[in-house]
Amino acid sequence: MNRRQAWYLVGVDGGGSGTRLRVASADGTVLACASAGPSALMLGSDVAWRAIGDAAAQAFAQLGEPVDWTHCVLGCGLAGVNQPQWRAAFSEAAPPLLRLAVESDAYTTLLGAHRGAPGVVVALGTGSIGAVLDARRQFRVAGGYGFPSGDEASGAWLGLRAIVHAQRALDGRTVLDDFARALLARADVRARDALVSWCTRATQSRYAALAPTVLAHADHPFAARLLAEAGRNIDAMVAALDAGENLPVALCGGLALPMAKYVRAEVRARLVPPAGDSADGALQLASMAAAQSSSVPR
Structure with a gap:
């Protein structure tokens, strides 16, 4: 790895239509961005990791470096995390990392939109889901039951x-x-x-x-x-x-x-523009994981 950068934060927004990945320095400064195919967990952990690996290779190529996961703290906001078996399979298939944090894409969307502060989001795309991080730092969702019975207003x-x-x-x-x-x-x-x-x-x-x-x-x-x-x-x-x-x-x-x-x-009257997106929230997730880990260099 580049000697000027001992380790990296990597944030991933993974859904059924594609994967967005951002690489940042330890202080959160975004250094490179890339995208690849879908990495929603319902497609299988092999597919998810392949897409994440493809996006990471593109991003680190922009930095003139190969991917070295042992120097990365990876935060992932992924569709399908609510299925325990899919989440476990994804974590078990992980490459050697400094630290891995995996949450739902709803959670990372929430982090990105309000910069980690309390707030509500309603994500409206092909599907839909609402989420909140309340004043007690409790995370909850509403909707998001999936097509065709749910995902209202999507x-x-x-x-x-x-x-x-x-x-x-x-x-x-x-x-x-x-x-x-x-x-x-x-x-x-x-x-x-x-x-x-x-x-x-x-x-x-x-x-x-x-x-x-x-x-x-x-x-x-x-x-x-x-x-x-x-x-x-x-x-x-x-x-x-x-x-x-x-x-x-x-x-x-x-x-x-x-x-x-x-x-x-x-x-x-309470609407505010999102401060960032799910990939930004995934970087925040990685940063929080890094702060809690004794294995990350200081």
Whole structure:
């Protein structure tokens, strides 16, 4: 390793669509960033470590160094950590490290958004989840039960419900209007049988791809009802996590900005922009692990 840097903090945000990794010096200064394929734990620990290794190799190449895990404190925020067997398999497959800290991506999103201070986040992307770090430093979540039964107000949740309008329009149960045509065009179907086939094969990601169409037709009565319901679901997550309404709230993810207008005024007044993202939170996790470890050089 570079003699000017005895050890590194490495933060990983690992999900089902990709992995983001950041390398920082001991004081938290970010030195390099990289990305790779998915590392969600439901894909298996081998897949997760391969993606993390690929991203680490890219990042350390930017520093002109090979990856040497024995000089790294690694903090990971990973999808699937709530499954004990997946978490155990991931930890057991770890390379030799100075220290490894593994938490959910919801937790690292929370750390990143509020710089480790108490607060609430609602992450709104393909899926959704709410999380809080309260004044007693207790971490809790709300929602996040997964597609199709949960993940309210997410892209997939919106798309799954929006396609119903296109179904009814094709049957003549409602008007084949611009919103229905836009949904069908996004799904690249024109007839009933094709839409039936699309629905039987549609994944969470494919439904989430319809969310921009819903937002683009926000004034349509069907879309407006969906978006209003999504706002109420966000409100409910915030209320469950912070009944006293004392903590700042950050909406995170690709749908955060467009969905902010649909939450109730009291929640909207508490909204703050996220200070950082899940990869930033993973670096904070690594830093906390380093401070608690006697094996990390001082």
